[in-house]
Amino acid sequence: MSSVVADTRSNVQIRVPGELRFLALIRSVITMLARTAGFPDTDVDKIELAVDEACTNVMEHAYRTACPKPAVELEVRWEPGRFVVDIVDQGTPFDFSNYVPPKFPDHWLSGRTRGAGLFLIRSCMDETEYESEPGRANRLRLVKLLQPA
Amino acid sequence: MPAPPLNILTTQRGEVVVVKLDGIVDASTIDALRRILEPLCLQPGARIVVDGSLLSYINSLGFGIFFKLSQVCREQQGRLILAGLQEKLLIVFKILGLEKLLAFAPTCEEAVATLSGSGGS
Secondary structure: OOEEEEOOOOEEEEEEEOOHHHHHHHHHHHHHHHHHHOOOHHHHHHHHHHHHHHHHHHHHHHOOOOOOOOEEEEEEEEEOOEEEEEEEEOOOOOOHHHOOOOOOOHHHHOOOOOOOHHHHHHHHOOEEEEEEEOOOEEEEEEEEEOOOO | OOOOOEEEEEEEEOOEEEEEEEEEEOOOOHHHHHHHHHHHHOOOOOEEEEEEEEEEEEOHHHHHHHHHHHHHHHHOOOEEEEEOOOHHHHHHHHHOOOOOOOEEEOOHHHHHHHHOOOOOO
């Protein structure tokens, strides 16, 4: 069951089943919220892509062996100058600290078709932070800075 | 909730196969795209235009698949051109270093004209 909850502090919580067919719903909500926060279209597109890549990683990798797949939770809030998206999952943690970004175009020329997601997330957002509590939850925080008009 | 759509329409234009994509390419639709496109790319000497003018979204899996299938096509002495992509999608191809590894055309018509009468690779 999907749910979207908003409160009066500009916080929105989204909870969706951890299945790929819900990615479009996540993108729709995130896109709407980023527009509401005042981002130009180019930044809205970047936020959409980053959140989609992050949720895809959760559903395809963190939840690879889970059956049934747990939910993915998104906590979105915007503060003066900052738009923050926390993506929370209960899956296998990712070794964020040892991540080595791929080099392009060598990455593709070596025959890989995957592995560009985290690179795109970092390219599209201003700050990324990953926190894992083994056995409990993993939290990826994505921050986009909002420039004054 | 139904899966978000990716409608795939394949038509023959002379010696060129046009694959028109309408919708999104993400993790939920990538397998459907591959199932249609890969057999076409494996045909020796195939000339393929992927008309992406109605694509509203591609994620990293999609960018990877377009490159991979373009390579498959080339190995079979064929050619694949991506046509009509929105600027916001072309920007991501550039971020990923794919703009020089793939062939692009502004419109489907121009891509078909380029491939019509041309040899394979």
